[in-house]
Amino acid sequence: MIIIRLRSGLGNQMFQYAFFKQMQQWHGNDKVKLDISTYHWKVHNGLELDRVFDIDLKEDSVPEHISLKFADVSYKLFHRIRRRIFGRKHHSYAFWKELSLLDYKTLDNIYLEGFWNNEAYFKGVEDEIRKIYKFKIELNLDDKELMGNIENSESVAVHVRRGDYKKYPEIFPMCKPDYYQKAYDLITASNSKLKFFIFSDDIFWCKKELKFISDAVFVENLDSTQASKDMMFMSCCKHNIIANSTFSWWAAWLNNNPDKKIFFPESARLTYSSMPTGWIGLK
Numbered sequence: 001m002i003i004i005r006l007r008s009g010l011g012n013q014m015f016q017y018a019f020f021k022q023m024q025q026w027h028g029n030d031k032v033k034l035d036i037s038t039y040h041w042k043v044h045n046g047l048e049l050d051r052v053f054d055i056d057l058k059e060d061s062v063p064e065h066i067s068l069k070f071a072d073v074s075y076k077l078f079h080r081i082r083r084r085i086f087g088r089k090h091h092s093y094a095f096w097k098e099l100s101l102l103d104y105k106t107l108d109n110i111y112l113e114g115f116w117n118n119e120a121y122f123k124g125v126e127d128e129i130r131k132i133y134k135f136k137i138e139l140n141l142d143d144k145e146l147m148g149n150i151e152n153s154e155s156v157a158v159h160v161r162r163g164d165y166k167k168y169p170e171i172f173p174m175c176k177p178d179y180y181q182k183a184y185d186l187i188t189a190s191n192s193k194l195k196f197f198i199f200s201d202d203i204f205w206c207k208k209e210l211k212f213i214s215d216a217v218f219v220e221n222l223d224s225t226q227a228s229k230d231m232m233f234m235s236c237c238k239h240n241i242i243a244n245s246t247f248s249w250w251a252a253w254l255n256n257n258p259d260k261k262i263f264f265p266e267s268a269r270l271t272y273s274s275m276p277t278g279w280i281g282l283k
Helices: 010-027 049-053 064-070 077-086 120-130 141-151 163-167 177-188 203-209 226-235 246-254 264-270
Strands: 001-003 030-035 092-093 110-111 154-160 194-200 216-221 240-243 262-265 281-283
Touching: 001 010, 001 064, 001 163, 010 049, 010 226, 010 246, 030 281, 064 110, 077 281, 141 154, 141 163, 141 194, 141 216, 141 226, 154 226, 177 194, 177 240, 177 262, 177 281, 194 203, 194 226, 203 216, 216 264, 240 246, 246 262, 262 264, 264 281
Parallel strands: 001 030, 001 110, 092 110, 154 194, 154 240, 194 216, 240 262, 262 281
Antiparallel strands: none
8 A cells, every 4th residue: 555645735735636646547546545634734724625626535545543554643642742752663654755756656555745746746647637626616706806807818827925934934935026027027028918916925015015017906815714716816817927835836837828928936946846848937
């Protein structure tokens, strides 16, 4: 059996689940399973894949006692105390960066934890993933109006990630106004009919620092538990200017406009080993 753990926020969960579907293709559905029983991440909105995309995660998951036979990963108090005293003891465990892409094709009896944030890890199931990641989100009247404006214009989604990144500036460098200015100048140089929609967890900062984006629509999502709406709206825009964030990476990747232009900060290369073909990196 091969068990893959789901963890962290929505963008990372999407990479992990996409990798899981690729592993099922390689090894068979009965042999590759998920661990959702030890999910513990509290910073974001918890486990979201099932709610956002109506995925039946339990059908492909194993109970906690099976996961713990492979890896010492539980965050229950008893297990945390035991690890503090005796140290962590894994039976058959690997962190994603310890293995190559080819290694994954021949694995067996192992517990896997990681991020797999590169489309190479799910290239063989790309069409399936696009079908699975269809947002199952109920829209209110304001949402429907916003969606109409996005779909009926030459829309550009601008994503600014700040919030939790302020705590880890060396790991997740926040994009500065200069990056957005360069992307804005490049994309408007060849198209004067663009309409910009700005999404962020710090709209106040955006209104102050991104004044050069004329007639921008600042999308104020005051309910952080509904952040997935922002990803949905961004994915429906014609073009994307993304942050160093898996959240906006997926919005850009799910954008099905064949003529889309995607701009990303070079700092994203600290997170991704490579970026999709055609995407434009800016310093």
